Amino acid sequence: MKLAMAAVFVLLPSTAVSLEPLPPVPYPAENPPTEAKRILGKILFWDEQLSTDNSIACGSCHLPSANGADKRIGLEPGFDKTLTTADDNLGSLGVVSRNELGAATSHPIFKFTAQVTNRAAQSYFSGLWAEHNFWDGRAGPEFIDPKLNEIVITSGGALENQVLGPLMSSVEMAKVDQTAEEVIAKLKQAKPLALATNLPEDIRLALVSSPSYSELFFKAFANSQISLKHIAFAIATYERSLVADQTPWDMANATQQQLPYLENLGWEFFQQSGCADCHKPPLFTDNKFYNIGIQGRNTDAGRKQISLLEQDLGAMKVPSLRNTALKTTYMHSGQFTTLEQVIDAYADVPFDDVATKMPNGDKYNFQFTEYQRKALVAFLTNSLTDERVKNESYPFDRPKLRSEHHNHSVPDPIRNGKITVNLKGLVEITWDDFSEKEVGFDLEIVRNDGRHYWASQSPFEDIFTEAGQSYEYQIFTRNAQQVKSFAARLNIQVPSNLGRSIQLIILALMLVFIFVICWNRKRVK
Structure with missing residues (x-):
């Protein structure tokens, strides 16, 4: 036979x-395509700053030249949770295991190295026409806004659903118990694609007119407020433009x-x-x-x-x-x-x-x-x-990621680091921005209570401080291979609420005084 x-x-x-x-790629009625949305999605997809520790972008696991899948392969232990046995998988690499404060923790299997997912990354092409995405189909057609907890796409939203899974996963891109507030606060302060090089022309032109994420979101959604919903909408719009x-x-x-x-x-x-x-x-x-x-x-x-x-x-x-x-x-x-x-x-x-x-x-x-x-x-x-x-030519072109650079020399500490409490009442750290020679440099900022942050440009604002508390920050410069410098240390006392109120009153009086002097000078003239 x-x-x-x-x-x-x-x-x-x-x-x-x-x-x-x-057939034409279907778009959900609630998320129609626009060029501004597509370019924002492309920038987000390739920005390693979208991960908690700046180590991985959506595109790290979905390279066009690998059919939208992953060239970085690791060994995952499979059902028996033991490496080098018959049921091992070759999965995609994720992030180092980090607790809810962002501190690296020893994983039972991977220790302090990148975790390996239990499935190999799929090609993004497979998802364009699908009602359900991921290998097991857990990303369905109905999309629920994580903030409002209400349905915002009734059908055809599998790609939008797929976006948020890795973004909030403590294996793939995030720390344990990653919150929307943390993702949004980080993007507000980030220079888009600050860690990448060789930007495609459409991205380069978009960043000339809109150099911040708030401006990019405003162009895409007529609202500068960053949200998980709009992150998902933008990246899904970009993915739907990748028709091979x-x-x-x-x-x-x-x-x-x-x-x-x-x-x-x-x-x-x-x-x-x-x-x-x-x-x-x-x-x-x-x-x-x-x-x-x-x-x-x-x-x-x-x-x-x-x-x-x-x-x-x-x-x-x-x-x-x-x-x-x-x-x-x-x-x-x-x-x-x-x-x-x-x-x-x-x-x-x-x-x-x-x-x-x-x-x-x-x-x-x-x-x-x-x-x-x-x-x-x-x-x-x-x-x-x-x-x-x-x-990897248009529309499948992409930037060169920070992780693709090779710079093993130990970086110098930050230059001219300063710390203050700004007018918003937030701890603000400034430093001299990195030179063009320092490709892929960023900062790991460690607070004395164990909270970790990552930043790519000055200034950095800490939105998680309390009035009346004292804080010490250790600040490490990291190169493209995430080799750290020696720590620079900065200390500050955050004013109490009463002290803050007095500061604001004094500032207001000073502004009034300056206004009066300027007004009088104008009258004399």
């Missing part, structure tokens, strides 16, 4: 591509021309074998959930964690195969590193007793000759790769 199936593949003639092109629809397959489809001989054979095998049943053209995914039987029962529960249905045990969302050859790992577990390994896995599913059936009711049991396998790889590698994605 297996040999007969293979023979049928060989005997069928090659035909031209003749399918519908990609210029592959050789798309070009052949548009002109009714055949692909090159070997790739066209691979396309035929792809359709006839059943691959296209789940990886349906033109999206090359049906955006549904299946357990394909590559892991045993005691592994990631997948979709069942969300649906609570037993039949969804181990089921994961079908990823799009567009640009799949650019990925460094495959499957949610990252357990395969080549397309050949993926094809071989479908030929011999190790746990077919737990695998769900294909849409046509068959088991996963694809048998290919060596030539068919070669043709399939040629099709997947060449015909489905958009050169703009591969080369």
